[in-house]
Amino acid sequence: MTVRFAPSPTGRLHIGNARTALYNALYALKTGGDFILRLDDTDTERSTQDFADGIVEDVAWLGIVPARTQTQTARKARHDAVADALRASGRLYACYETPEELEYRRRRLLARGLPPIYDRTGLSLTSDERTALEAEGRRPHWRFRLEGRVVEWDDLARGAQKADTASMSDPVLIREDGRYLYTLTSVVDDIDFAVTHIIRGEDHISNTGVQIELFEALGATAPAFGHHNLLTTADGEGLSKRSGALSLQSLRADGLEPMAVASLAVLTGTAHAVAARADLDALAGDFDLAAVSRGAARFDPADLPALNAQLLHAMTPEDAAPRLKALGLDPDPVLFEAVRANLVRLGDARLWWQVVKGEIAVPVMPEDAAFLRLAAERLPGRIDQASWGLWTKALKAETGRKGRALFHPLRLALTGEESGPELAALLPLIGPDKVRARLLAAAAA
């Protein structure tokens, strides 16, 4: 099995593109197949190296390891050879209409109530007529002669499908300036890279009939196709690679874990509840292209923080260690275990590292001064896991305070925060000297 994800490097990937990339990657994982990253860069006006580099980075961030990464423009010699073969077999023919002429004919057909299909004028030109047109300074663009038949395929996501190529214009495969259009290069590369399954968004379903004809014209058997539904925002809006909205880059910059993004991208619009999966293998277990719904898959980016928190709450200190180091934090496993249940983003750890290992601004609480001074006096010289319970029990007995009146001033004095991790765990980590100093600072008038 070989699959490919084939974005054009004309923008950064968004979460909807991630859905396509991941569906391919999960298919490869499940079947032990290869995943190819193909950069469809034949539109040289809009493709850039920066976008290509960004896509490679985004795919890696998702945890996908391509068996091969390939740009299409690097394969021009091969595409030229295939185009020549198609010309020789009469399936590729030269056309000389200008865009204005084509538009005029299109309107005339529509006005007569006819479908605006290209009339194949190019196909019937004699070589003298072609020479005359070229003498006028016209350069040809090249169209693929369709057979005009009903093409059928069994879609992995949508079941039996049909496309009638008799109702389509012969597609342009080569522009006037010699640049190839995606249809030709995509099919040639799918053949040469031995792609067995094309999994892509349903916005490509209308290309499939033509592509199957082209596979066959090139003597190949078309691969299997699966067209999944597209992600839309909660109000039904589509995503655009050009707008940069919900780009993987921006989600990463927002401190989200790749598996939070991947879980939402993959599970939205399936039979599975959207919950965070730890890794791609776990997600692959829930992945079934045939079970993806047909309607638009509405997702809410506001779900991402909760998914992210689920991942962090289950993260082991070993997995956290390199990530904490990357944030410039000493990867203390005990501290991580003490605070992970309070993290929404890993970067939130900074606050608790500061509370435990650094200095904080302690709020002064004059109304609790006497209590805080007493708490400092009663603090044991050595603190362990049991200390918090014993200490607060003693303070309760001596002052009659309980509940919030007992705990809140202590929390505020020790951490500077209204809420946070269990103080029983934080107390030994902060240590007796800093705890005492903070209590006295909070008690200062």
Ligand code: GLU
């Ligand atoms: N380059 C095309 C795109 O970005 C690829 C479509 C396909 O997967 O065949 O939409």
